[in-house]
Amino acid sequence: MKQPLLDMRNIVKSFSGVRALNGVSITLGDGEVLSLCGENGSGKSTLMKVLSGVWPYGSYDGEIYFQGQQVKASGIRDTEALGIVIIHQELALVKELSVMENIFLGNELGSCVSLNDEMMHSRTRELLAQVKLNISPDTLIRELGVGQQQLVEIAKALNKNVKLLILDEPTSSLTNNEIDILLGIVQELKGQGIACVYISHKLDEVLALSNWVAVIRDGNHIATKAAAELTQNDIISMMVGRQLDELFPRENHQIGETILQVTHAKASQPGASRCQVEDVSFSLRKGEILGVAGLIGSGRTELMQCLYGCYDGDYQATIELSGQTLQIRSQRAALKAGIAMVPEDRKRHGIVPIMGVGRNITLSILDRYTAWFGAIDEEQESHDIHDAIARLKVKTATSELAIKNLSGGNQQKAIIARFLLTKPKILILDEPTRGIDVGAKYEIYKLMFALVKEGVSIIMVSSELPEVIGISDRVLVMHEGRLKGEFDHQGLTQEKIMNCAIKEAESA
Structure with a gap:
């Protein structure tokens, strides 16, 4: 041998x-x-x-x-x-x-x-x-x-x-x-x-x-x-260690009236030859999972950053949430309005690596635990942390463990737990399953369907077309900053999405 x-x-x-x-x-x-x-x-x-x-x-x-x-x-x-x-x-x-x-x-x-x-x-x-x-x-x-x-x-x-x-x-x-x-x-x-x-x-x-x-x-x-x-x-x-019934565990859920209306969204960088987002308008309904697809550079993430108030260039959009016109110029304003966003790059924009898992989870709602005289309600914070860890099934030895020591999937679940504590009406998930394993993906998908059943509306940006089709109720397709198509998930194929995503490039 x-x-x-x-x-x-x-x-x-x-x-x-x-x-x-x-x-x-x-x-x-x-x-x-x-x-x-x-x-x-x-x-x-x-x-x-x-x-x-x-x-x-x-x-x-x-x-x-x-x-x-x-x-x-x-x-x-x-x-x-x-x-x-x-x-x-x-x-x-x-x-x-x-x-x-x-x-x-x-x-x-x-x-x-x-x-x-x-x-x-x-x-x-x-x-x-x-x-x-x-x-x-x-x-x-x-x-x-x-x-x-x-x-x-x-x-x-x-x-x-x-x-x-x-x-x-x-x-x-x-x-x-x-x-x-x-x-x-x-x-x-x-x-x-x-x-x-x-x-x-x-x-x-x-x-x-x-x-x-x-x-x-x-x-x-x-x-x-x-x-x-x-x-x-x-x-x-x-x-x-078990059979997964389906890779994408789609569950029936009620979709309500339009909750979010975005019109004429535009985003650009000073000196750039073209806008990263060019006159995009779309709607989102209560309890809906809206997928956003497109090639790298299509403007998907930049559009979401405009909604969340964290785009680093010039941007503008008319945003109506539950019939109320919003002026969102910061993440704090977005969270206050009920819009939360889990970022694409969790290591750069999602976690504070040396901070404990628990404090990473409560990072967006620290004011909730602070009394008027400056004291911290540590008992309530600890209660919320342990509830969040249990709900999201975050695998960690202790809530004090530095989050950098967790696997990518558990870091992602901790970030999602953080934004769920803000009680959002709309949750934006930008590449929610990038770099995590099949089992963790399955748990995140199940969580998404549990949330929409509770009335939360979800926008999911993903480069994984099977994921977009398998999870979304409706799909938007972007190309070079523009909205090029909108599809219902019924009968939708990867070929349809790709043809829409590249059609302008092919005709050039």
């Missing part, structure tokens, strides 16, 4: 007495792709941190063998020297440096007296060609989109003579075209004998790309199976 490239045996890792990994074993051969699947908090990232040397030898139990030799890494530099390279979901590029400088950062060619810029420039061009990126080596990272930055990270890995590439949620922020390019490059790397561990919640990608699928649940290795033998439902069942 051929010796595997990677052999991780009975890995055990604990934090403060709590086991994050409980005897996990995986193997991988040259040129193979193993997808690592599991819910947020299942232990996937911890296992990869062990493999890549973030958690050094001695901080975990078990053994790791790479190319037949035991790995006893004291840090990432040791594993990179072996050819094990990890690309994290949060990219680690220095945005003020050039592509070439990032690729060779810490591995410069030349001497301490004089760097060989010509050789590094030539090598960078070769690497960029390999990852199908047609840009100058001198381009600054901050001038590149997320998809291009992801490819630069892969070029950087190739420069380290990578034998095993670890990709953690590489497509969570990419467009469909960028995803196709990235998956094509991984296929090419397979052909060159480079192995890959691929972490993703997008199961269609997992099945298209992988030789093997390994599932971890609650720190335990459930199974490793050939991808060709699995369906998406098989993987979901292993991940969550």
